[in-house]
Amino acid sequence: MYNKKQDFVIDKTLAEQFTRYMEKYSKLYCSLAIEAREHISKSVKKPVIVDLGIGSGLLSIELNKILPDAKILGIDPSIYMLSIAKNKLIDAGCKNSNFVMARVENIPLKNHYADIIISRLSLSTWKKPKQGFSEIFRVLKPGGRLVLEALNKEFPKRKLLLTKFHMMVNKVEKKVIKYHIDYYKHAFSIKQGEQFLTEVGFTIIKKEGDRKDWKFLIVAAKT
Numbered sequence: 001m002y003n004k005k006q007d008f009v010i011d012k013t014l015a016e017q018f019t020r021y022m023e024k025y026s027k028l029y030c031s032l033a034i035e036a037r038e039h040i041s042k043s044v045k046k047p048v049i050v051d052l053g054i055g056s057g058l059l060s061i062e063l064n065k066i067l068p069d070a071k072i073l074g075i076d077p078s079i080y081m082l083s084i085a086k087n088k089l090i091d092a093g094c095k096n097s098n099f100v101m102a103r104v105e106n107i108p109l110k111n112h113y114a115d116i117i118i119s120r121l122s123l124s125t126w127k128k129p130k131q132g133f134s135e136i137f138r139v140l141k142p143g144g145r146l147v148l149e150a151l152n153k154e155f156p157k158r159k160l161l162l163t164k165f166h167m168m169v170n171k172v173e174k175k176v177i178k179y180h181i182d183y184y185k186h187a188f189s190i191k192q193g194e195q196f197l198t199e200v201g202f203t204i205i206k207k208e209g210d211r212k213d214w215k216f217l218i219v220a221a222k223t
């Protein structure tokens with residue numbers, strides 16, 4: 001599934017199976033979209049949002065529902081994920097979305113482009129996390145925010161095994177289970193996340209999640 005450390009290959013089947021699996025968890029996307037909205041200044045009428053590692057676009061669909069005037073740009077290195085995201089956002093009636101095939105380590109956007117960048121469960125596969133966070137910092141407007149949700153490296157192994165068992169019992173496709181478990185192998189802890197962010201100049205304004213949680217959230221500001 002990946003040819004070397006942190007070089008995950010998402011083929012068409014995995015992209016489709018992952019999408020079907022994640023569609024069952026729309027509440028997770030809905031609550032993250034609401035969290036993101038909290039960090040956009042009310043004075044910004046048409047916020048520019050980057051969904052970094054957009055995957056199949058499920059978060060952007062929720063963002064478009066609650067922020068219909070926002071301009072949404074989805075970035076992902078997977079052509080299959082981007083294609084699904086594009087179709088899903090069209091089906092959802094989103095008129096203001098664009099898509100770019102790229103990696104966080106080299107974002108093809110000008111400085112000070114975005115009001116907010118949101119990245120959900122993508123960090124594990126960034127080859128150069130510090131370079132990625134520097135790029136995010138560069139692309140954000142002054143005062144802009146990063147909303148980062150990531151898998152937690154410290155999530156207890158026995159709980160991860162239980163998750164795997166639960167997925168198997170629920171007949172989740174093998175590729176999706178493997179993708180999920182492999183992502184944990186390369187996950188970071190909340191402390192590591194904070195360290196990357198402060199090193200590149202961000203100010204942490206919110207963090208959620210402790211050692212036992214499967215994921216953590218950090219909101220950081222470019223002050």
Ligand SMILES: C[S@@+](CC[C@H](N)C(=O)[O-])C[C@H]1O[C@@H](n2cnc3c(N)ncnc32)[C@H](O)[C@@H]1O
Nearest residue numbers: 053054055076078081103104120121122125126
């Ligand atoms: C687990 S999926 C999450 C997708 C989506 N954010 C969601 O929550 O449904 C991780 C996504 O990150 C993308 N990704 C992997 N490496 C990346 C990188 N270096 N830069 C940007 N996105 C990346 C993958 O292609 C994949 O679509």
